[in-house]
Amino acid sequence: MAADDKSANPLKRVDLDGHDLPPSPAPSSPRNGRRRYALATELVYTEGKDQYGASSTPIYQSATFKQSSASGGQQEYDYTRSGNPTRTHLERHLAKIMNANRALAVSSGMGALDVISRLLRPGDEVITGDDLYGGTHRLLTYLATNQQIVVHHVDTTDVNAVKERLSEKTTMVLLETPTNPLIKIVDVPSIARLAHEINERALVVVDNTMLSPMLFNPLDVGADIVYESGTKYLSGHHDIMAGVIACNDAAIADKLYFTINSTGCGLSPNDSFLLMRGVKTLAIRMEKQQSNAQAIAEFLESHGFKVRYPGLKSHPQYDLHWATARGAGAVLSFETGDAVLSQRIVEAARLWTISVSFGCVNSLISMPCQMSHASIDAKTRRERQMPEDIIRLCVGIEDVDDLIEDLSRALVQAGAVTVSLDGFQAVEPVQTQ
Ligand SMILES: Cc1ncc(COP(=O)(O)O)c(C=O)c1O
Numbered sequence: 001m002a003a004d005d006k007s008a009n010p011l012k013r014v015d016l017d018g019h020d021l022p023p024s025p026a027p028s029s030p031r032n033g034r035r036r037y038a039l040a041t042e043l044v045y046t047e048g049k050d051q052y053g054a055s056s057t058p059i060y061q062s063a064t065f066k067q068s069s070a071s072g073g074q075q076e077y078d079y080t081r082s083g084n085p086t087r088t089h090l091e092r093h094l095a096k097i098m099n100a101n102r103a104l105a106v107s108s109g110m111g112a113l114d115v116i117s118r119l120l121r122p123g124d125e126v127i128t129g130d131d132l133y134g135g136t137h138r139l140l141t142y143l144a145t146n147q148q149i150v151v152h153h154v155d156t157t158d159v160n161a162v163k164e165r166l167s168e169k170t171t172m173v174l175l176e177t178p179t180n181p182l183i184k185i186v187d188v189p190s191i192a193r194l195a196h197e198i199n200e201r202a203l204v205v206v207d208n209t210m211l212s213p214m215l216f217n218p219l220d221v222g223a224d225i226v227y228e229s230g231t232k233y234l235s236g237h238h239d240i241m242a243g244v245i246a247c248n249d250a251a252i253a254d255k256l257y258f259t260i261n262s263t264g265c266g267l268s269p270n271d272s273f274l275l276m277r278g279v280k281t282l283a284i285r286m287e288k289q290q291s292n293a294q295a296i297a298e299f300l301e302s303h304g305f306k307v308r309y310p311g312l313k314s315h316p317q318y319d320l321h322w323a324t325a326r327g328a329g330a331v332l333s334f335e336t337g338d339a340v341l342s343q344r345i346v347e348a349a350r351l352w353t354i355s356v357s358f359g360c361v362n363s364l365i366s367m368p369c370q371m372s373h374a375s376i377d378a379k380t381r382r383e384r385q386m387p388e389d390i391i392r393l394c395v396g397i398e399d400v401d402d403l404i405e406d407l408s409r410a411l412v413q414a415g416a417v418t419v420s421l422d423g424f425q426a427v428e429p430v431q432t433q
């Protein structure tokens with residue numbers, strides 16, 4: 001659907017405060033017929049047999065499982081590193097909502113990427129973006145330095161730049177969309193098609209942390225593997241670390257499982273329980289977080305700030321984003337033109353907690369260059385045109401007027417806006433990098 005068609009959509013929805021709500025997520029085609037209802041329903045509808053009919057998955061807090069004989073291999077579970085009923089229940093539920101044949105739950109988002117990266121062999125080439133989460137950049141740099149993996153960072157928003165780099169030696173293309181923290185959009189279907197044309201064995205891997213399965217299903221548009229940090233939207237409360245990997249190819253899934261069992265990074269029973277509980281409220285949380293984020297992005301833009309958010313028509317890749325995604329998410333960033341001023345704003349906020357991470361019910365404010373992306377050295381950040389003054393807002397479920405009021409107060413207190421009878425006006429930026 002062309003982006004502009006949305007305004008003509010008779011099903012356009014507003015929340016109780018009259019703010020626009022994102023379009024109802026279209027149910028994406030169930031890959032293996034397991035998904036019967038709309039995603040919001042499937043999130044809470046769990047299948048699984050429990051001997052006592054427990055409506056919430058029990059936590060099988062046990063490292064080992066008694067065996068009926070010593071001959072081995074007859075029972076589903078023997079040791080929690082290899083498998084645990086709470087984790088299995090979660091993984092089946094995740095496979096359903098991620099439109100995948102198989103999902104695997106591990107101890108963090110970085111753990112998920114580590115497991116995936118073990119599919120690579122020395123000499124393999126990886127193409128990835130020039131705006132990536134700092135921890136992803138750090139792990140890729142480690143692989144390039146210590147494991148003889150060749151990593152090419154290119155502007156993945158430019159399909160031709162990716163095309164020029166692709167060769168038969170490309171074994172993996174690793175994409176983030178929207179990118180963290182510059183909120184750039186990547187054309188996953190076109191890149192996946194090109195990568196597979198040039199090397200049919202190339203694996204297209206998408207980090208879907210920023211959107212979650214609520215808003216995007218990369219496997220439906222050509223990706224081979226999708227992973228996300230379950231620490232963020234999937235769990236939603238910043239009370240666990242988790243990672244999720246999903247794919248459709250049984251042979252790839254078996255290799256990933258082999259690494260998880262061999263290295264022992266499977267998600268613990270207790271965290272599997274908490275992730276399962278969090279996932280059930282994903283739809284309602286994301287709906288509120290997104291509508292808040294849209295209002296805040298519009299507020300900042302209307303006061304003269306350069307805002308990066310795919311829910312704004314001014315986003316240079318607005319149409320591309322809406323061609324595959326079902327919502328804009330709840331992470332946005334904006335610039336002030338001056339890193340010292342940005343720091344004053346961040347430190348003046350009260351309701352917005354200064355914290356890394358996103359996807360939680362609480363709203364967070366941060367300066368990526370000094371916090372989440374500090375693991376990318378200053379020279380590389382400059383080369384990649386990452387503005388030092390950028391402020392990232394990760395919007396939660398609070399009352400949107402309270403959030404805007406607190407942000408306005410912080411902007412005034414920091415001297416970022418002048419206040420006149422016409423309202424706020426952003427102070428002319430000193431120097432936007
Ligand atoms: C886009 C993205 N991918 C992956 C990760 C890694 O997830 P985790 O912190 O759960 O290891 C993060 C944040 O940490 C992230 O922002």
Ligand SMILES: N[C@@H](CCSC[C@H](N)C(=O)O)C(=O)O
Pocket residue numbers: 133135180355356357358371372373375
């Ligand atoms: N000290 C941590 C920083 C984690 S950043 C978490 C999250 N992905 C974000 O973007 O805020 C580290 O070095 O990994």
